[in-house]
Amino acid sequence: xxxxxxxxxxxxxxxxxxxTLDCVYETRDTTYYxxxxxxxxxxxxxxxxxxxxxxxxxxxxxxxxxxxxxxxxSFNFTITASQVVDSAVYFCALSDTGRRALTFxxxxxxxxxx
Amino acid sequence: xxxxxxxxxxxxxxxxxxxxxxCAQDMNHEYMYWYRxxxxxxxxLIHYSVGEGTTAKGEVPDGYNVSRLKKxxxxxxxxxxxxxxxxxxxxxxxxxxxxxEAFFGQGTRLTVV
Numbered sequence: 001x002x003x004x005x006x007x008x009x010x011x012x013x014x015x016x017x018x019x020t021l022d023c024v025y026e027t028r029d030t031t032y033y034x035x036x037x038x039x040x041x042x043x044x045x046x047x048x049x050x051x052x053x054x055x056x057x058x059x060x061x062x063x064x065x066x067x068x069x070x071x072x073x074s075f076n077f078t079i080t081a082s083q084v085v086d087s088a089v090y091f092c093a094l095s096d097t098g099r100r101a102l103t104f105x106x107x108x109x110x111x112x113x114x
Numbered sequence: 115x116x117x118x119x120x121x122x123x124x125x126x127x128x129x130x131x132x133x134x135x136x137c138a139q140d141m142n143h144e145y146m147y148w149y150r151x152x153x154x155x156x157x158x159l160i161h162y163s164v165g166e167g168t169t170a171k172g173e174v175p176d177g178y179n180v181s182r183l184k185k186x187x188x189x190x191x192x193x194x195x196x197x198x199x200x201x202x203x204x205x206x207x208x209x210x211x212x213x214x215e216a217f218f219g220q221g222t223r224l225t226v227v
Contacts, residue, residue: 045218095212
């Protein structure tokens with residue numbers, strides 16, 4: 001069965017600090033996809049990134065970077081030089097052939113203090 | 115572009131009342147989903163649809179029914195609301211599965227008293 005674990009319930013940092021959000025997943029499939037979504041205080045879910053299981057290259061997009069490691073079944077998300085606007089709940093999610101919908105982790109609430 | 119639109123955005127129900135949540139997408143997506151979000155539990159799948167006229171149960175389907183008579187619409191029904199159904203409900207759609215990201219509506223906050 002598929003499972004996504006985000007062990008960090010809440011993280012609080014001061015602006016300009018770097019922060020890493022952890023995501024560990026379980027799946028029996030060899031082909032699967034991993035996602036990160038952001039949920040700002042306004043409540044909508046915003047797609048950030050998708051990574052397939054065959055592509056272990058790290059990705060960087062501005063202040064955001066993602067580290068995918070199949071050996072540890074992890075897909076961690078780092079925000080460099082955090083800003084107050086990064087305050088949100090971040091969800092990691094998995095899609096595989098086990099079911100026909102995304103499986104979400106429980107989310108990590110990030111608070112960036114000015 | 116409207117994307118995924120949910121109606122209503124807020125609702126308060128009394129225990130035992132019924133209601134229908136409407137989800138509409140204008141992206142011609144095949145897949146549509148209903149999730150509920152509860153504190154500390156992430157998003158849990160209620161029902162989903164892989165195309166017009168099809169529906170399937172997710173992980174928490176009890177107390178809910180769905181219909182997808184038109185490709186662009188996915189309805190979620192509560193026949194007899196219970197306080198345990200107090201939650202934020204999200205509809206989402208995707209063009210394919212498992213490789214496409216899902217696009218989400220703005221959510222419906224439902225309170226059952």
